[in-house]
Amino acid sequence: MQLNAENLFLFLDEELPANWQSLPEKQWQNLSPASVSNKSLEKLKRLASTILEEKPHVVGLNEVGGEDSIQNFSKLFLEDLYDAYLVEGNSDRGIDVGYLVLKSWGKKFELTSYKDRPINFLYPHEKAASSAKTSHMFSRDCAELKIFAGEDHKDPEMILFLVHLKSKLDPEGIDPFGNLRRGAEVQTLLEIYKESKEKHPGVPKAVLGDFNGVAREDGHEMEFQGIYQESDLKNALELAKIEGEFYATQVQFSRMGQRTLLQFDYIFLSEELHHRLVVEETFVYRYRNEMGIHSSLPTNFDEKLALPSDHYPVVVTLDFSN
Template identity: 25%
Template sequence: MSLRLATFNVENLMSRFDFTGFRNQLRQDRVLKLFDVKSEEDYRRLEAARIVASTDDTRQLSALAIAEAEADIICLQEVDNMDALRAFEYGYLFRMVGHGYMHKYLVEGNDSRGIDVGVMMRDQTRDGERIEIVDIKSHAALTYADIGLFSPEIAATNKPDDKIFKRDCLELDLKIGGRPFTLYVVHFKSMTNGRDGVDGRTSTMPIRRAEALAVRHIIENRFGPVHAGRKDFAICGDMNDYQERVIVSGSRRTGYGFTHEDGLPSALDVFSHDGFAENVMRRREPLDRWTLYHARGPEEQHLCQLDYIWLSPSLAARNAGRAPEIVRGGQPFRTVFPPGQEVERFPRVGWDRPKASDHCPVVMSLDFA
């Protein structure tokens, strides 16, 4: 009995326009910066036209990436709302996979932009085993004070009664062929710009660490600290942090170099330091674990894993011979691939856009018996 489980940050699956770029240059798309737009009315008209013109290609590519993953359950991040998810599944994904993801779950979370985590699932696995939803629970209301996570590091940017999860931790109780399985879907705090001379990843790490501690608290409170490792659970999502990365040097003309850096401080040490859960991506080769290419010009380039499927010790042991797959065909042509990893891009992928997403879907086949 096998289940294909996936996670994918679909990147701004929105059903509304964002016109704040007229007053906030940081929110303005680069193409509109090329034009002298005199009035807000003109800006709104041009921005709406830009979004409509680019979205069709983008969502075709997103759907192709999901279709290639062939997952029975897919966890999604950056979904505007249920209407947007339904419209995407019916208008794009249905054309590629047919009547597949009939069941969709999303709860409005805490993100200031309104992007949420969600889940799509089939009625049954590809092996014909029934997928049942027993219960679904949002933890978006959980505060630092609720579980004693308020600290001096957190106090620099938050108050005790602030919500821990910047989006949500969506908890789904499932049965796969009658066997219990609990799924946690998250999207941790992003690595924003640095402040006071501290880089963005470091300055925001306490918030992500609190989110990871809160996920662990939820699981241990549910199953008990001793028994949690014996249960079948997975923690999936965009966690906006990494314990390793691949530094990219060089250029297209001179050739690229790839240097693996491991053992980096990370909020995700909360899951890994004592074996609470396993990042199964570590079963792949060190240069082949990345799900995102980061670049701020040729001087700053690296590949890293931001998208995770963490398995409980029980589930990881039962699937010791398996490793996740990464769908990279929707990556733009600017992404630098280490030797031997090049893939055939989906039709109409551009140098930077259109693309399926800035993230790659991750999928893994899991045995439950």
């Protein structure tokens, strides 16, 4: 599962009261020692119920507030069924990428961070000023998770790469929609992927995360062209022929209220995994409403704000039985 959890901050500085799950929101927020607000209690419950309903072996999380937040979320809301793997990255908002891995799976894991990997990129004004800086890094991180069958950590069974690419925000007016920086991050991601293929040939790999842009093969923004020109990666939702509104992982509204459906969240599969995709169990999850029914996409901004996250999870099932 790939899930941008939208500002999943969960900081707690004292022992929780016995009735913590039913606290009013103000009292819930008072439990946090941090200057940033915790994610609302009800939204945390709904995110957790989504994960527990599907119970994926691996969840790639975006926008989680560091190691404390991911550990607290797993322990308090996911019945302590998951181990957390996270290295705090480069985000100036404190939102990181991390993995939740089902404890009962019985595999061994190794996490590698590429947060210090140069992306061979300077903004045009930095180049013109002959800046001493040689390159920026990933906006957050590229987190690699190797999955092993045994203790020796020699030959991984599968390798995952989790990213949260540069957003479209450009408050300084130096990179409209973040296209240049995001494009450099894509190219560095592909370099890391190619290096892994050379080091571990034949090992199945997946690249997942919030790409902050349209990276679909059937119509993508230019910064994602290299995915299809330089790699064997395929979008799992396109392999499963998920079409129309069913592939939307985010709904955006203009100031005039016009609705746009987008796929920003992806699980890309290497060639070794294409035939292992279970099409009927690959989809974009729709959150359940207060009546327990999978709700339709929001039709206005207020409905969107009521969702547990502004992104929908991508669920991919792979069959390794033969």
